Amino acid sequence: MLPKKAHRRSRFESSSMASTPETEDQKPKHRPIIRIGIFIIAHSFLVSVVCCTAGVVALLLLPVLAKKTHVSENALMPGSASPMIADRDVFGANRFLNELTSMKLKSKRTGIEIPRLIALHMANLGGEVSYHKFQNQENKFHPLHFFTSQDAGANRVNRTCESYATNTVGIIRAPRSDGKEAIVLVTPYNPVNLSQNEVLSLGIAYSAFSVLTQVTWLAKDIIWIAADSQYGEYNSVSAWLKDYHTPSFGGSRKLHGNGCHKSNDVHESKLDIIETEVSDTLRHSGTMAAALVIKVANTGEEGGQDTLNIYAEASNGQMPNLDLINVVSYLAVYGQGFRVQVEKLVSLLDSKWLKFIGDVVETVGIIARSLNPQWKFGIPVKEYVEGSATLVSSLYNQALGVPTGSHGAFRDYQVDAITMEISPKLSSTSKGRQTEFLFRGGRLIEGAIRSVNNLLEKFHQSFFLYLLTSSNKFISVGVYMIAFLLLVAPLPVLAASLYSDANKSNPESENEPFKSWRWLYPTKTVFLIHLWGAIVSLLPYFIYQIPDSQPTSRLLIWASLSLFILTVLHSFFKARSVQWALLKSVTVSTAFVGLCVMSVINFATAEIGALLLVPMCLMIKPWRVAGKLHSALNLVLVIIGFPGAAFSVVKSAFGFQEGSTLVEFWYWLESLWAWNSATYIYICMVHLPCWVLCIYILLHSCL
Known part of the structure; x- marks a missing residue:
């Protein structure tokens, strides 16, 4: 005869052993918010496409969402x-x-x-x-x-x-x-x-x-x-x-x-x-x-x-x-x-694609009012075009940072x-x-x-x-921030997705997360590139010490010194092979942080920067991994994403092209740093380093 306590213990052990196979087959249930996060990360590509498209559409709809001004005080x-x-x-x-x-x-x-x-x-x-x-x-x-x-x-x-x-x-x-x-x-x-x-x-x-x-x-x-x-x-x-x-x-x-x-x-x-x-x-x-x-x-x-x-x-x-x-x-x-x-930007008043979007908005508004007269959506084409031209001018003047x-x-x-x-x-x-x-x-x-x-x-x-x-019409911060948030929302989702894929490809890192050094080297690379951006932002001060230098020569000296310093810094991280997915994850994370910080300082700069930077960061892949069409798209995004090229494209699209592009670009940069514009800091310390990192990812197999 066993004692009562021993008999009870043996029954408990036998019951727990009997239930063990059932619990091992069942996955632990997470909280709903965690399950939503896992679902979003698992479908990061779809989320990125939807958010970016919605962000651009929200930006185009801002003239429609403008409210009448009134004296609040x-x-x-x-x-x-x-x-x-x-x-x-x-x-x-x-x-x-x-x-x-x-x-x-x-x-x-x-x-x-x-x-x-x-x-x-x-x-x-x-x-x-x-x-x-x-x-x-x-x-x-x-x-x-x-x-x-x-x-x-x-x-x-x-x-x-x-x-x-x-x-x-x-x-x-x-x-x-x-x-x-x-x-x-x-x-x-x-x-x-x-x-x-x-x-x-x-x-x-x-x-x-x-x-x-x-x-x-x-x-x-x-x-x-x-x-x-x-x-x-x-x-x-x-x-x-x-x-x-x-x-x-x-x-x-x-x-x-x-x-x-x-x-x-x-x-x-x-x-x-x-x-x-x-x-x-x-x-x-x-x-x-x-x-x-x-x-x-x-x-x-x-x-x-x-x-x-x-x-x-x-x-x-x-x-x-x-x-x-x-x-x-x-x-x-x-x-x-x-x-x-x-x-207002007068060159946009005759824009055909803007008039086409205005026609679509006006048609949608007519259909909405036919379904329900209380739905006051849509404005006339002329009002949409003029509102868009004024909005672009307001964004440009604010982003420039010059009074x-x-x-x-x-x-x-x-x-x-x-x-x-x-x-x-x-x-x-x-x-x-x-x-x-x-x-x-x-x-x-x-x-x-x-x-x-x-x-x-x-x-x-x-x-x-x-x-x-x-x-007499304005767009408040609570409305125009929606477009920016939709544009940058895919960045942390993509970073988490790349992190998850990296852990799946290397299961040992899940068991020993603090002993894995795989994340140290891409972080070091990103840090060095951003350090290079900080050095580049200080170079004009020393270039101006050169007597009797012309704008074109100053720009060439700036570009030459920047490339030389980048080559020197590249020698610190080229010896160790860095997985491109990890490098892209860290790059996307820093781009997200930089854009969010810039949105607090100057929203217009962050909005324009997101339009150029987010698609490039999302689409970039090495030549060997991406297909031919994807590689061609990456090349186009990288070319447009360069600050000088983006400046030329915008000036040409809006009819502002005058004289030499290089000289105009240098004068534009001079106006930014002479007026202490934070846009200059953003270009040198956020946009330009992220662009270089995207180039590094694109040419990953060649470096």
Whole structure:
């Protein structure tokens, strides 16, 4: 007889032994989310095709998904008050214009006389006037100052009289303010070669400045900057902003000190009086709530409307709050009868393939409304084509990372700013038309300032991340990110699929994952190639040290040094054979990470980069593994994926091809690094290394 405990133990052991064969045949059940992940990885090719196709379709449908703009901040109340600008304000502006014109025609020393004349009129209106002197600054690439402001790495020339320019700054102290907030008006002009359009822009600012010195509702100070743009519109505003935000102690600077531009002409006796009332020390106000840059462009079409062009893109794709654009657009259209537009890519307006897509969208919309009248899908062909042309222009300007005007200098200090460029009708040269033009321009500026004056806090209600398809339609970040996410979604799926296939081909790695070194060598290869990209991004700084070098020679030196460094680094990983599937898995993973990081910095650059990089990373295979058709497709994708080739293809497709392609490409790169554009970092440290790795995978059996 066995004891009871032993009897129970023997029964348990026999039952467990009996159930063992059944459990071994059954696979362990995973959680639903894990089973979905395994299914997606197992069908990575199908997922990649579906996601990439859906991403391109979503990108083409963005003009259809655009929404109407509206003012989100109720406190702005655009157009709620009647304009207060009167005949005397416009009469004074006309007199100011006549004096500017006569001085431009008679005097030979307008470089200093025009700023003094502007200061005289600012002071007569009751403003606190000061001069701001700054030097000519040359944009130059410097790696240590790359992510600082645009002028941080500038090269200052010798301090001579000719290198100085003078901004004239007038400040209106608000009667209902403690001086802690301000609104800025900027009128760029070239005192050495003053044009009639610049005279008109100064006149519009004068009429608005005149009425703002008399109103009682002003709660924020008004700063009017007559920006000396002989060295560039951006440089003048950027220099003033830098000095405005940098504390200075003592050291007054005379406008015509050190013998610069000093004159004893009797004609200037009236201007000399104002020198006692104008400070040579920079005057300050409070935090800037918003800034408006006023410009007058060339005349428009005969008999057409006055047109207002709005430019908003700043460095690295930064945009002002959408409410600022909405307020100006609303006041211009419904208050002053302007035709408001934003920049569009004109060459796309006659595109046949874009019109074909518009026809398809319009037809689908008609069918959808016939099935259900509440389905408001689809837009007319003309509206789709114009929206697409505007969308492409907005994407390009944001991806370029270069400001489209001097308003970009304000975004570097987190100040919402736009450039308002007014194009009058051809008949604006007449005296009566000029008076009307000054009236309407002054009312527009007054209305915009009055709306911003109502704010008790900074702009925050509306969007900062958006794309424009017209002056009154936009695409928010929640919509346009869908296309990007669909494009990059196949990358981690493919990386996981390659990892799974590698483990299946080598079962020992599943049992000893930490003892397998197979992943070390492809990771080392990818790291060295990205290190090469970082070195390539720094080469222009040293190339610029070569005296008297031409753009073509600089580009050839850059390409030669890059190839030489790549050859040297290649010797570190060519001795060890790297499995191409593992190398592709790591390459795809780094491309995914790089694109996602870039989408946070500049979405437009990441979107365009994904269109070029994702198909290449997904399709690339070695020559021996891929078939003939697949190899030909790989070759086409690799050629188009090269930054220089992609630049040439885009320029040719959009009708921008002018001069030598190599020289144009070098100038384009110069503009990127001179303006500290993050697109340059993306090209050198993400796109170019991934392209080289794809070449390495393509030629894997030959290396």
